[in-house]
Each structure stands twice: as C-alpha cells, then as structure tokens.
Amino acid sequence: QVQLVESGGGLVQPGGSLRLSCAAPGRTFSSWAMGWFRQAPGKEREFVAAIDTTWSGRIYYGDSVKGRFTISRDNAKNTVYLQMNSLKAEDTAVYYCAAAITIVRMQIGHGIDYWGKGTLVTVSS
Numbered sequence: 001q002v003q004l005v006e007s008g009g010g011l012v013q014p015g016g017s018l019r020l021s022c023a024a025p026g027r028t029f030s031s032w033a034m035g036w037f038r039q040a041p042g043k044e045r046e047f048v049a050a051i052d053t054t055w056s057g058r059i060y061y062g063d064s065v066k067g068r069f070t071i072s073r074d075n076a077k078n079t080v081y082l083q084m085n086s087l088k089a090e091d092t093a094v095y096y097c098a099a100a101i102t103i104v105r106m107q108i109g110h111g112i113d114y115w116g117k118g119t120l121v122t123v124s125s
Helices: 105-110
Strands: 005-007 009-011 018-023 033-039 046-051 057-060 069-074 079-084 093-100 119-123
Touching: 005 093, 018 033, 018 093, 018 119, 033 069, 033 079, 033 105, 046 069, 046 105, 057 069, 057 105, 069 105, 093 105
Parallel strands: 009 119
Antiparallel strands: 005 018, 018 079, 033 046, 033 093, 046 057, 069 079, 093 119
C-alpha cells in the first residue's frame, strides 16, 4: 500500500509560482512512476506531468503546461514535486498526485495504482 500526501496548494496571483509536493512514505518509492493530474470544477481530469523511475529518466507533460511546469523527484526524500510557474487562471484546479507501476499508465490516465487526496490551487487576482 502506498499513501500519497500532497501539499503546497493555495491562492496565487496570475503570473505567480507555486511548488506542490507529494510525499510517499515507504521503501519502494523509487520503483514507482509518479505523476500529477488535475481536475477543475465541471471538467474532466487532466494529465499534467509524469516522471519515470530514476534509471529511465523519462518525463512527460500535458500540452497545456509545457514550458511552465517542471516535475522532479527526490528518491532520498520519497517525494515528487511540481514546480508551477507563470500560472494562469485556467490552472485553477484540484491537483492530485499519482503513482503507477509504469509511466505509460500516467500518459493514458488509466490503471493508476494509487492516488492522493488532492490539493487545491487557485489562481486569481
């Protein structure tokens, strides 16, 4: 069982930055592909970013966040991060951390093994 706990959400002005963190206590963190999804009110869940296990190094981003968001992981801290820059009002959503046995599951948004409870990001002036 993998428990994912997100933090770092909040209110930020357009153009601002936030960094989300997802802690995943346990000895198997490095073997999981990790990712972020988001869901805005009234909209479907959207893939944001994913990072594979360290030996692979593969990273993928959703089209709407490319060039603005950066995903990274620190296996020593069992934590994955999402650095969000140049935030826009349309980035407002609940952001969910996810873990999957393969990064392909992150890309297709199906077969995710574990989900966090989410953290709210609000971009507004």
